[in-house]
Structure formats: structure tokens, C-alpha cells
Amino acid sequence: MFIVFIGPPGAGKGTQAERLAAHLEIAHLSTGEVLRQAIERGTSLGKQAEAIIGRGELVPDSVVNAIVAERIDQADCQRGCLFDGYPRTTAQAESLDEFMNERGTPLSLALEIRVSEEELKRRLLSRGRSDDTPETIEHRLQVYESQTAPIVEYYNTACLLVSIDGNGTPDEVFGRVKDCVDQRRK
Numbered sequence: 001m002f003i004v005f006i007g008p009p010g011a012g013k014g015t016q017a018e019r020l021a022a023h024l025e026i027a028h029l030s031t032g033e034v035l036r037q038a039i040e041r042g043t044s045l046g047k048q049a050e051a052i053i054g055r056g057e058l059v060p061d062s063v064v065n066a067i068v069a070e071r072i073d074q075a076d077c078q079r080g081c082l083f084d085g086y087p088r089t090t091a092q093a094e095s096l097d098e099f100m101n102e103r104g105t106p107l108s109l110a111l112e113i114r115v116s117e118e119e120l121k122r123r124l125l126s127r128g129r130s131d132d133t134p135e136t137i138e139h140r141l142q143v144y145e146s147q148t149a150p151i152v153e154y155y156n157t158a159c160l161l162v163s164i165d166g167n168g169t170p171d172e173v174f175g176r177v178k179d180c181v182d183q184r185r186k
């Protein structure tokens with residue numbers, strides 16, 4: 001299965017994608033994680049991304065599309081992949097459709113995780129990653145609304161969207177995620 005996770009910063013995309021990837025035994029691709037590793041290693045990609053992530057803005061579509069194109073050609077993505085934090089713009093969603101169509105492996109599901117803004121801020125402030133400052137969190141939430149939220153409608157139109165309540169414990173949320181996926185697999 002090829003599944004997209006959509007949700008604002010702190011919604012639990014990474015937490016749930018990791019669990020679901022283990023459950024389905026498929027790959028997990030977090031574009032945010034790839035970028036953070038590149039920053040840690042000091043690569044040219046990392047140097048390009050560091051200031052952008054620090055400001056809470058989006059890395060250019062061409063950069064993340066290239067990361068995804070390279071990753072999904074690897075052997076562990078043959079059976080499926082969970083896309084966590086990608087796509088984040090309509091242009092990225094269109095590119096992902098092209099990649100999937102070229103491979104003949106269409107997306108199975110776009111899972112939107114919904115969490116109240118108050119809870120998102122509470123989670124991010126208690127985690128304290130370098131882009132989890134109050135100002136950057138505020139900007140990331142605005143960027144989500146203006147640039148990423150439109151892909152919810154994009155996947156709704158494609159009849160791929162399922163929205164779940166992301167409030168509650170990670171176990172409770174995973175129960176909902178698993179129910180949705182198991183229904184799609186039937």
C-alpha cells in the first residue's frame with residue numbers, strides 16, 4: 001500500500017506512520033527526517049534546507065520531489081510506502097501522482113489527522129525540536145493552512161481521503177488509523 005499522511009505540525013504523522021509502517025511491513029519516508037539528517041551531516045542539501053526549516057517555511061518543491069523520486073525507487077519501497085510530511089503543496093501532490101502512475105502503483109489512501117490547535121502547540125512546545133519555538137510553530141501552522149491544507153480537498157476529490165481524530169493517546173489514535181487502513185485493504 002502507498003499511503004499519504006496529512007496533518008499540521010504536531011498532529012502525530014511521524015508517530016503514527018512509524019507504527020503503521022511496522023504493522024504493514026512497508027517503508028516509511030519522512031521528508032522532514034531526510035532533511036534533518038542532511039543538516040546533521042552538513043551536506044549541500046542540508047545547507048540549503050537549514051535556514052528554511054528554521055524559519056518554518058517549506059523547502060522548494062523541486063528539492064523534496066527529487067528526494068521522493070530517488071527514495072521510492074529503492075528496493076524496500078516495492079511493497080509500499082508511507083509518505084509522512086509529503087506532499088505538502090498541490091504541486092507536490094501532482095508530482096507524487098506522476099511518480100505513482102509511472103510505476104503503476106497508485107496511492108491507496110490519504111489519511112488526514114485532525115488535532116485541535118491548542119493540543120498541537122502543547123505537544124510541540126513540550127518536544128522542543130529546534131523548529132519548535134513559539135514563533136516558528138505559529139508560522140508553521142500558518143504555512144500549513146495556506147499551502148498544505150488545500151491538498152485535503154485534492155485527495156477528497158480523488159476519493160482517497162479519510163480524516164481521523166488525532167486527539168487522545170498514541171494508542172487510541174493508532175487504533176483509528178489501523179481501522180481505516182484495514183477497511184481499505186478488504
Ligand code: AP5
Binds near residue numbers: 010015057171
Ligand atoms: P516535518 O518533520 O514533516 O515536521 P512537521 O510536519 O512540522 O511535523 P512534526 O514532525 O512537527 O509533527 P508530526 O505531525 O510528525 O507529529 P509527531 O509524531 O512528530 O517537517 C519539518 C520541516 O521540514 C518543515 O517545516 C519544512 O520546512 C521541511 N519539509 C518537510 N517536508 C517537506 C515537504 N514535503 N515540502 C517542503 N518542506 C518540507 O508528534 C509531535 C510530538 O507530539 C512528539 O513529541 C510526539 O511524541 C507527540 N505526540 C504524537 N502523538 C501524540 C498523542 N496522540 N498524544 C500526545 N503526544 C503525542
